[in-house]
Amino acid sequence: MWDEPIELIEHHTRSVPTSLINRIQELENYLDSVWKSRTLFYEEDPEQPAPARQPFLRFEFSEGKIKMRAGHYVGFIQFEGQTIQILPKLFSSGQADTAFRHLGWWLDYGHRVKFPFADLLTGSEPVANFPEALIRYFAQFTYQLIGSQPYHQYEELTETMSYVRGRLNTQAYITTSLSRGNWHQLVCDHEPFLFNNKLNQVIKYVTRRLVELCRQVETRQDLERILFVLDEVDEIPCTVQDCDTIQLNRFFQGYESCLDMCRFFLNHQYLNRQNAQQRHFCFLVPMDMVYEDFVAGVVKTEVGSQLETIRTQATGWLTDQQVFQIRNDLLITDKLGSHLVVDTKYKVRKYELGDRKAGVSQTDLYQMVSYALRRTTNRVLLLYPLPFGQQPTEPKTFHISSELMKENTIHIRAEDLTVTGETKQEMLSNLVAQLRDAFLPWPTAEVDSLSK
Structure with missing residues (x-):
């Protein structure tokens, strides 16, 4: 069961909630693994050596209490049923909805972090619980998309069959069939028009993992509906690299946004693929980089012509x-x-x-x-x-x-x-x-x- 989000401001300190006191070491280990994978989502300054340990949260013992202090990274951390949200220092406590809406606006003008949720942040949907808002947007968008425009694709397959389909793979036929006396087993390369394709496999994999992270009933129902529509699609582990290999037909432009969201979730989940029930998910970006990138983007886009x-x-x-x-x-x-x-x-x-x-x-x-x-x-x-x-x-x-x-x-x-x-x-x-x-x-x- 997910607890209410813990709210922190950049560089501010607060007490560690009871639910996390006995899991601080686990949380630090998880954040260390995130830190080691940080090149997935931003570039570093080669002139400044990076710290060996994660800079997102620091745990301190003060006045007999355990406290945690946020660094200069903003975003959220979901860890075993608990959400920690870190707001930019330009906002005050209780302004999570406003703060995360602005974070999305800033990222939309930058180029270093791919943030495919700009449409969510221009509407009236609440985003005070930032990770839940992102999952909800993905679920609603994707369910409507696959329901109105199912995606089929020609995919090259190599199969052994009793008749020629497509073209005969001569090398494979000699190696695996003819050399063993199985002359009747033809190895063929062909391209069937499949619903069970790589894109739908990525969508299904991401959806399945988000079900474990989701806490709102309506969002979970939309995710379950997506899985029902994709029932015939193979459920296999997917990575960001799989997203990069997918070439979309120009008639399916709506799927570009869906693929970008899948790439985002795969980039920032840092899930243990050996444990499908593990509920870890985070999105953390350094605010100095976000601010610099935002100003540069506005200058180039809005003022550059002058x-x-x-x-x-x-x-x-x-x-x-x-x-x-x-x-x-x-x-x-x-x-x-x-x-x-x-x-x-x-x-x-x-x-x-x-x-x-x-x-x-x-x-x-x-x-x-x-x-x-x-x-x-x-x-x-x-x-x-x-x-x-x-x-x-x-x-x-x-x-x-x-x-x-x-x-x-x-x-x-x-x-x-x-x-x-x-x-x-x-x-x-x-x-x-x-x-x-x-x-x-x-x-x-x-x-x-x-x-x-």
């Missing part, structure tokens, strides 16, 4: 000896040939009145100076996300002059980005307007007044 070039993840070296790699998120060239370095910082900028640093860390400023020097530009833009419901503060520009660069003062501007909203359209319209303004040449009068 710019000359956009380079994402622009890498280079700080020194002439090609050591100390630098990697800014965006390198933008406008129509006039002016360059702008853009770097996203997934930090909540606490801009208090009288704070001359405007919530910008000294380390970040040092980093931006090196970016400006190596990219031969005097304009650098730092973009910070705003928590849900907050209004942006005024941009803050820092100016760095030097005797070495008398004519080229470096200007580093810190701005807040509105990456949340009541609707996806509201969020995008506000964000696009902010980005367009931020990419415009900064007024000379403003720069002069701020540098005094």
